[in-house]
Amino acid sequence: MYEQLDKRDPAIRAEIAARFNGGIPYNQAIGLRVVDVAGERIVTALDYRECFLGDPGAGLWHTSVGLAAADSTCGLAVFLALPGLETIATLDLRMDYLRPAVAEQGLWIEAECYHVTRCVGFVRATLHQGERERAVSLCTAAFMRTGRQLKP
Amino acid sequence: MSDSNESKTTAIHEDLVAAIPYAAYLDLRIEQADEAQARIYRMPYRDELIGSPRLPALHGGTVASLLELAMQFEVLIAEAQTRIPYPVDFSIDYWRSAAAADCLCRCRLIRSGRRIAQVQAECWQDDPDRPIAFARADFLLRAVEGDNPAE
Numbered sequence: 001m002y003e004q005l006d007k008r009d010p011a012i013r014a015e016i017a018a019r020f021n022g023g024i025p026y027n028q029a030i031g032l033r034v035v036d037v038a039g040e041r042i043v044t045a046l047d048y049r050e051c052f053l054g055d056p057g058a059g060l061w062h063t064s065v066g067l068a069a070a071d072s073t074c075g076l077a078v079f080l081a082l083p084g085l086e087t088i089a090t091l092d093l094r095m096d097y098l099r100p101a102v103a104e105q106g107l108w109i110e111a112e113c114y115h116v117t118r119c120v121g122f123v124r125a126t127l128h129q130g131e132r133e134r135a136v137s138l139c140t141a142a143f144m145r146t147g148r149q150l151k152p
Numbered sequence: 153m154s155d156s157n158e159s160k161t162t163a164i165h166e167d168l169v170a171a172i173p174y175a176a177y178l179d180l181r182i183e184q185a186d187e188a189q190a191r192i193y194r195m196p197y198r199d200e201l202i203g204s205p206r207l208p209a210l211h212g213g214t215v216a217s218l219l220e221l222a223m224q225f226e227v228l229i230a231e232a233q234t235r236i237p238y239p240v241d242f243s244i245d246y247w248r249s250a251a252a253a254d255c256l257c258r259c260r261l262i263r264s265g266r267r268i269a270q271v272q273a274e275c276w277q278d279d280p281d282r283p284i285a286f287a288r289a290d291f292l293l294r295a296v297e298g299d300n301p302a303e
Contacts, residue, residue: 026211029200051177055236062174063239064220068213072203090212094243 010038061101070139073109078121081113093141193222210250219287223271226259237291244287
């Protein structure tokens with residue numbers, strides 16, 4: 001019956017995203033927020049924290065923080081793109097680090113699941129600090145549909 | 153394996169972790185029994201690293217973070233860099249889900265040129281012969297002045 005969930009309905013998408021994100025302890029630990037899931041390109045964000053720094057002298061975020069947030073956000077994009085509610089697992093993920101993210105500013109992650117097959121969801125993401133055109137990093141990933149249906 | 157003989161974390165290695173706040177946040181440990189042995193990077197388990205409470209499994213992003221940080225430390229130590237080398241790119245293959253337990257990682261510095269170091273890393277939990285993830289990354293060496301991508 002969950003196959004009949006209308007995943008195009010922005011209210012339903014927001015509810016699914018909130019439950020997905022709320023159910024992941026690490027997302028909660030780092031404070032990952034769901035910003036916008038109404039469209040196909042979804043947006044999450046992290047507020048700046050001192051413990052996210054990689055190079056305190058230069059005042060730069062560590063790239064691994066964005067990496068972990070990209071994994072979560074890409075997963076959410078795939079989860080929302082699949083017809084029902086089913087479990088997924090990251091198969092592989094690649095990051096290109098274009099420029100460092102600077103301290104005191106937040107980090108936004110925009111992800112889009114651009115293709116789904118019977119077994120796999122393909123997704124790409126852009127990480128930025130407010131200007132999408134000045135991306136901090138780019139991400140591409142593939143997620144496996146592990147097959148189990150979830151109860152809402 | 154010589155697991156009964158606990159490998160030690162040296163004071164110098166503790167300073168390195170403390171210099172990178174996100175590594176300190178993950179409570180990373182750099183362990184090396186002696187100079188001749190490969191460095192082992194450990195991410196001690198804690199509940200907030202969980203990604204899937206049902207399995208339970210660690211969040212893939214924490215495993216990826218461990219691998220990226222380990223490779224960064226490996227370049228920093230092996231190449232005697234005075235500043236933290238920045239990654240140019242990174243990619244990871246997830247081979248098995250990570251159980252709710254410590255993760256360990258070992259790195260291979262494949263090539264180190266004048267500007268770029270290329271590294272691989274593998275992560276396991278109970279058995280090094282059953283790795284849970286593999287990663288590779290390129291790092292920009294910063295011995296050369298004016299190579300800082302932040303500028």
